[in-house]
Amino acid sequence: MSLNALVKINGTEITEHNRRISIINTYDNTDMQLSSGSNRRFYKPSKRVFNLSWSYLPDKANKTVDSRVGRDFIHSLITSGSLVTLLIQEDSKDNWEQYTCVVSSYNEDMLKNVLQSQCRYYDVSITLEDIG
Helix, strand or coil: CCCEEEECCCCCCECCCCEEEEEEEEEEEEEEEEECCCCEEEEEEEEEEEEEEEEEEEECHHHHCCCCHHHHHHHHHHHEEEEEEEEEECCCCCCCCEEEEEEEEEEEEEEECCCCCCEEEEEEEEEEEEEE
């Protein structure tokens, strides 16, 4: 599911600067053999996986289109090594949905280093896995 939502990580609003987000629901299943000899499969929702990516993302908040935090804050999430609180609001009238997540993957590629403004631009992707 792709959507345009407001996103906060650890209470800090994350920039929408060329951002894409997708949410994948994963399911656990259990197979049981009934006394009649037939099999039955039970599904239960287990986890959500959040894939967030930004293209041409500045490292400084004052260089993003909405002045929200950029690459430096996102990079600090992986160096802290702790759990992440993810808040998502799909519509401005909706309540915030909260998830406790771990960072399962992170990737960045530096695209440009502008010496005059001392700003670097990156393609960044991060995957957060709900621990539920």
